[in-house]
Amino acid sequence: MGIEMKNEEYNDLRNFRVVPEISPNEMWNKFQSVKNKKSSVSKWLVSSVAAVWFVVMWISIDSLQNKSQENASSFYEDLKLTDNTIYND
Protein backbone atom coordinates (compact mmCIF):
# COMPACT_ATOMS: atom_id res chain seq x y z
CA MET A 1 0.00 0.00 0.00
CA GLY A 2 1.30 3.43 -0.95
CA ILE A 3 1.85 6.27 1.46
CA GLU A 4 -1.04 8.41 2.48
CA MET A 5 -1.19 12.11 2.17
CA LYS A 6 -2.54 14.41 4.82
CA ASN A 7 -5.52 16.40 3.68
CA GLU A 8 -3.90 19.77 4.35
CA GLU A 9 -0.85 18.78 2.31
CA TYR A 10 -2.98 17.64 -0.57
CA ASN A 11 -5.14 20.73 -0.48
CA ASP A 12 -2.32 23.21 -0.23
CA LEU A 13 -0.10 22.64 -3.24
CA ARG A 14 1.88 25.74 -2.28
CA ASN A 15 3.75 23.51 0.14
CA PHE A 16 5.44 21.71 -2.71
CA ARG A 17 8.74 22.80 -4.21
CA VAL A 18 10.33 21.19 -7.22
CA VAL A 19 12.73 23.79 -8.69
CA PRO A 20 16.24 23.20 -7.30
CA GLU A 21 18.06 26.02 -5.56
CA ILE A 22 21.13 27.21 -7.45
CA SER A 23 24.01 29.38 -6.35
CA PRO A 24 23.84 32.69 -8.28
CA ASN A 25 27.55 33.38 -7.72
CA GLU A 26 28.62 29.98 -9.01
CA MET A 27 26.35 30.44 -12.00
CA TRP A 28 27.89 33.89 -12.60
CA ASN A 29 31.40 32.43 -12.61
CA LYS A 30 30.33 29.76 -15.09
CA PHE A 31 28.66 32.43 -17.19
CA GLN A 32 31.88 34.45 -17.31
CA SER A 33 33.86 31.46 -18.57
CA VAL A 34 31.19 30.55 -21.16
CA LYS A 35 31.16 34.18 -22.35
CA ASN A 36 34.96 34.34 -22.61
CA LYS A 37 35.09 31.02 -24.41
CA LYS A 38 32.46 32.20 -26.87
CA SER A 39 34.24 35.48 -27.48
CA SER A 40 37.59 33.75 -28.12
CA VAL A 41 35.87 31.30 -30.50
CA SER A 42 34.32 34.22 -32.41
CA LYS A 43 37.69 36.01 -32.53
CA TRP A 44 39.28 32.84 -33.86
CA LEU A 45 36.47 32.51 -36.45
CA VAL A 46 36.86 36.12 -37.57
CA SER A 47 40.63 35.78 -37.97
CA SER A 48 40.24 32.43 -39.80
CA VAL A 49 37.72 33.93 -42.22
CA ALA A 50 40.01 36.93 -42.74
CA ALA A 51 42.98 34.62 -43.42
CA VAL A 52 41.00 32.52 -45.91
CA TRP A 53 39.75 35.68 -47.65
CA PHE A 54 43.30 37.02 -47.90
CA VAL A 55 44.60 33.75 -49.43
CA VAL A 56 41.72 33.58 -51.93
CA MET A 57 42.27 37.20 -52.97
CA TRP A 58 46.01 36.65 -53.30
CA ILE A 59 45.48 33.59 -55.51
CA SER A 60 42.95 35.43 -57.69
CA ILE A 61 45.21 38.47 -58.10
CA ASP A 62 48.13 36.19 -58.92
CA SER A 63 46.15 34.27 -61.54
CA LEU A 64 44.86 37.54 -63.03
CA GLN A 65 48.43 38.80 -63.29
CA ASN A 66 49.54 35.57 -64.99
CA LYS A 67 46.64 35.78 -67.40
CA SER A 68 47.40 39.39 -68.33
CA GLN A 69 51.08 38.51 -68.84
CA GLU A 70 50.06 35.62 -71.11
CA ASN A 71 47.72 37.92 -73.01
CA ALA A 72 50.43 40.54 -73.38
CA SER A 73 52.97 38.06 -74.71
CA SER A 74 50.48 36.49 -77.12
CA PHE A 75 49.57 39.98 -78.33
CA TYR A 76 53.26 40.69 -78.85
CA GLU A 77 53.69 37.41 -80.77
CA ASP A 78 50.68 38.31 -82.94
CA LEU A 79 52.16 41.72 -83.52
CA LYS A 80 55.50 40.24 -84.56
CA LEU A 81 53.72 37.82 -86.86
CA THR A 82 51.75 40.63 -88.45
CA ASP A 83 54.91 42.71 -88.89
CA ASN A 84 56.69 39.82 -90.52
CA THR A 85 53.72 39.15 -92.77
CA ILE A 86 53.65 42.77 -93.90
CA TYR A 87 57.44 42.80 -94.39
CA ASN A 88 57.37 39.52 -96.33
CA ASP A 89 54.52 40.80 -98.45
Place this chain on the structure above:
Amino acid sequence: MFDFKPFYLKHVQKVFGVVYSYLLNQEDSEEVTQDVFLKVFEEFDSFRNESKISTWLYRIAVNQSLDFLRRKGREKRRFQNTELSGDVCSVVHLSSNTNADNDIRSNEVKKVYEDALSQLTEEQRSIFIMSNELGMTISEISGILEKPSNSITTAKHRAVKKLKEILLTNLGNNEKN
Protein backbone atom coordinates in the same frame (compact mmCIF):
# COMPACT_ATOMS: atom_id res chain seq x y z
CA MET B 1 27.38 51.34 -19.49
CA PHE B 2 24.95 48.76 -18.18
CA ASP B 3 26.27 46.76 -15.24
CA PHE B 4 25.35 43.20 -16.14
CA LYS B 5 26.42 41.40 -12.97
CA PRO B 6 23.73 42.73 -10.56
CA PHE B 7 21.12 42.13 -13.25
CA TYR B 8 22.34 38.55 -13.67
CA LEU B 9 22.47 37.84 -9.95
CA LYS B 10 19.02 39.27 -9.41
CA HIS B 11 17.29 37.22 -12.08
CA VAL B 12 19.27 34.00 -12.44
CA GLN B 13 17.25 31.88 -9.97
CA LYS B 14 13.93 32.86 -11.54
CA VAL B 15 15.21 32.37 -15.10
CA PHE B 16 16.50 28.97 -14.02
CA GLY B 17 13.07 28.22 -12.51
CA VAL B 18 11.28 29.13 -15.74
CA VAL B 19 13.65 26.97 -17.79
CA TYR B 20 13.39 24.12 -15.28
CA SER B 21 9.60 24.17 -15.48
CA TYR B 22 9.98 23.12 -19.12
CA LEU B 23 13.00 20.86 -19.04
CA LEU B 24 12.67 19.20 -15.62
CA ASN B 25 16.38 18.53 -15.59
CA GLN B 26 18.92 20.48 -13.59
CA GLU B 27 21.96 20.12 -15.84
CA ASP B 28 20.09 21.05 -19.03
CA SER B 29 18.36 23.92 -17.26
CA GLU B 30 21.67 25.38 -16.09
CA GLU B 31 23.03 25.19 -19.64
CA VAL B 32 19.94 26.83 -21.15
CA THR B 33 19.95 29.50 -18.42
CA GLN B 34 23.48 30.49 -19.46
CA ASP B 35 22.37 30.59 -23.11
CA VAL B 36 19.49 32.89 -22.11
CA PHE B 37 21.85 35.35 -20.43
CA LEU B 38 24.33 35.17 -23.31
CA LYS B 39 21.54 36.07 -25.71
CA VAL B 40 20.39 38.89 -23.46
CA PHE B 41 23.98 40.15 -23.12
CA GLU B 42 24.48 40.15 -26.89
CA GLU B 43 21.09 41.60 -27.78
CA PHE B 44 20.77 44.08 -24.96
CA ASP B 45 20.98 47.03 -27.37
CA SER B 46 18.01 45.70 -29.33
CA PHE B 47 15.77 45.75 -26.24
CA ARG B 48 12.95 48.23 -26.71
CA ASN B 49 11.10 49.48 -23.67
CA GLU B 50 7.79 48.10 -24.93
CA SER B 51 7.72 45.66 -22.03
CA LYS B 52 9.47 45.32 -18.70
CA ILE B 53 13.01 44.05 -18.99
CA SER B 54 12.17 41.07 -16.76
CA THR B 55 9.26 40.12 -19.06
CA TRP B 56 11.62 40.27 -22.04
CA LEU B 57 14.16 38.15 -20.16
CA TYR B 58 11.64 35.45 -19.12
CA ARG B 59 10.18 35.38 -22.62
CA ILE B 60 13.64 34.62 -23.97
CA ALA B 61 13.92 31.90 -21.31
CA VAL B 62 10.65 30.31 -22.50
CA ASN B 63 11.70 30.47 -26.16
CA GLN B 64 15.16 29.05 -25.48
CA SER B 65 13.60 26.22 -23.45
CA LEU B 66 11.18 25.35 -26.25
CA ASP B 67 14.03 25.50 -28.79
CA PHE B 68 16.06 23.18 -26.60
CA LEU B 69 13.17 20.71 -26.33
CA ARG B 70 12.66 20.84 -30.09
CA ARG B 71 16.36 20.28 -30.71
CA LYS B 72 16.53 17.33 -28.40
CA GLY B 73 13.16 15.95 -29.48
CA ARG B 74 12.08 15.49 -25.92
CA GLU B 75 8.62 16.91 -25.83
CA LYS B 76 7.65 15.01 -22.73
CA ARG B 77 10.67 14.59 -20.60
CA ARG B 78 10.18 12.46 -17.57
CA PHE B 79 11.73 13.11 -14.22
CA GLN B 80 14.79 11.09 -13.46
CA ASN B 81 14.91 10.53 -9.77
CA THR B 82 18.64 9.89 -9.75
CA GLU B 83 19.33 13.29 -11.26
CA LEU B 84 16.96 14.97 -8.90
CA SER B 85 18.66 13.63 -5.82
CA GLY B 86 21.81 15.64 -6.58
CA ASP B 87 23.66 17.87 -4.12
CA VAL B 88 21.79 21.08 -4.76
CA CYS B 89 18.46 19.46 -5.43
CA SER B 90 15.54 20.85 -3.54
CA VAL B 91 13.34 18.83 -1.26
CA VAL B 92 9.62 19.32 -1.16
CA HIS B 93 9.03 21.47 1.86
CA LEU B 94 6.21 20.06 3.90
CA SER B 95 5.49 21.45 7.29
CA SER B 96 6.77 19.67 10.42
CA ASN B 97 9.12 17.27 8.61
CA THR B 98 11.73 17.20 11.32
CA ASN B 99 12.35 13.54 12.04
CA ALA B 100 13.69 10.74 9.86
CA ASP B 101 10.27 9.11 9.26
CA ASN B 102 8.88 12.35 8.05
CA ASP B 103 11.89 12.84 5.77
CA ILE B 104 11.40 9.43 4.17
CA ARG B 105 7.73 10.14 3.75
CA SER B 106 8.49 13.60 2.40
CA ASN B 107 10.79 12.12 -0.23
CA GLU B 108 8.13 9.65 -1.28
CA VAL B 109 5.58 12.43 -1.56
CA LYS B 110 8.13 14.45 -3.51
CA LYS B 111 8.62 11.65 -6.06
CA VAL B 112 4.90 11.29 -6.56
CA TYR B 113 4.54 15.05 -6.86
CA GLU B 114 7.32 15.30 -9.45
CA ASP B 115 5.78 12.47 -11.42
CA ALA B 116 2.39 14.19 -11.26
CA LEU B 117 3.94 17.43 -12.53
CA SER B 118 5.56 15.63 -15.43
CA GLN B 119 2.12 14.38 -16.48
CA LEU B 120 0.89 17.93 -17.07
CA THR B 121 1.31 19.58 -20.45
CA GLU B 122 4.40 21.79 -20.78
CA GLU B 123 2.29 24.91 -20.66
CA GLN B 124 0.21 23.85 -17.66
CA ARG B 125 3.35 22.84 -15.80
CA SER B 126 5.24 26.03 -16.54
CA ILE B 127 2.25 28.21 -15.61
CA PHE B 128 1.79 26.26 -12.39
CA ILE B 129 5.48 26.48 -11.43
CA MET B 130 5.80 30.15 -12.40
CA SER B 131 2.79 30.99 -10.28
CA ASN B 132 3.21 28.54 -7.42
CA GLU B 133 6.96 28.49 -6.94
CA LEU B 134 8.33 31.59 -8.60
CA GLY B 135 5.62 33.86 -7.24
CA MET B 136 4.70 35.41 -10.57
CA THR B 137 1.32 37.04 -11.02
CA ILE B 138 -1.18 36.01 -13.70
CA SER B 139 -0.55 39.26 -15.59
CA GLU B 140 3.24 38.72 -15.49
CA ILE B 141 2.84 35.17 -16.85
CA SER B 142 0.42 36.49 -19.45
CA GLY B 143 3.08 39.00 -20.61
CA ILE B 144 5.80 36.36 -20.71
CA LEU B 145 3.78 33.76 -22.62
CA GLU B 146 2.01 36.42 -24.72
CA LYS B 147 -1.39 34.96 -23.95
CA PRO B 148 -4.50 36.56 -22.47
CA SER B 149 -4.81 36.51 -18.69
CA ASN B 150 -7.99 34.43 -18.72
CA SER B 151 -6.22 31.64 -20.69
CA ILE B 152 -3.47 31.64 -18.08
CA THR B 153 -6.01 31.47 -15.24
CA THR B 154 -7.85 28.61 -16.95
CA ALA B 155 -4.62 26.71 -17.59
CA LYS B 156 -3.58 27.18 -13.97
CA HIS B 157 -6.93 25.90 -12.66
CA ARG B 158 -6.71 22.89 -14.95
CA ALA B 159 -3.16 22.21 -13.77
CA VAL B 160 -4.18 22.37 -10.10
CA LYS B 161 -7.20 20.14 -10.70
CA LYS B 162 -5.16 17.57 -12.62
CA LEU B 163 -2.38 17.61 -10.05
CA LYS B 164 -4.84 17.02 -7.21
CA GLU B 165 -6.46 14.15 -9.12
CA ILE B 166 -3.10 12.51 -9.77
CA LEU B 167 -1.97 13.02 -6.18
CA LEU B 168 -5.23 11.67 -4.85
CA THR B 169 -4.95 8.57 -7.04
CA ASN B 170 -1.32 7.94 -6.21
CA LEU B 171 -1.10 8.95 -2.58
CA GLY B 172 -4.55 8.33 -1.19
CA ASN B 173 -6.07 10.64 1.35
CA ASN B 174 -6.56 10.09 5.04
CA GLU B 175 -9.87 11.83 5.16
CA LYS B 176 -11.34 9.84 2.33
CA ASN B 177 -10.29 6.43 3.68
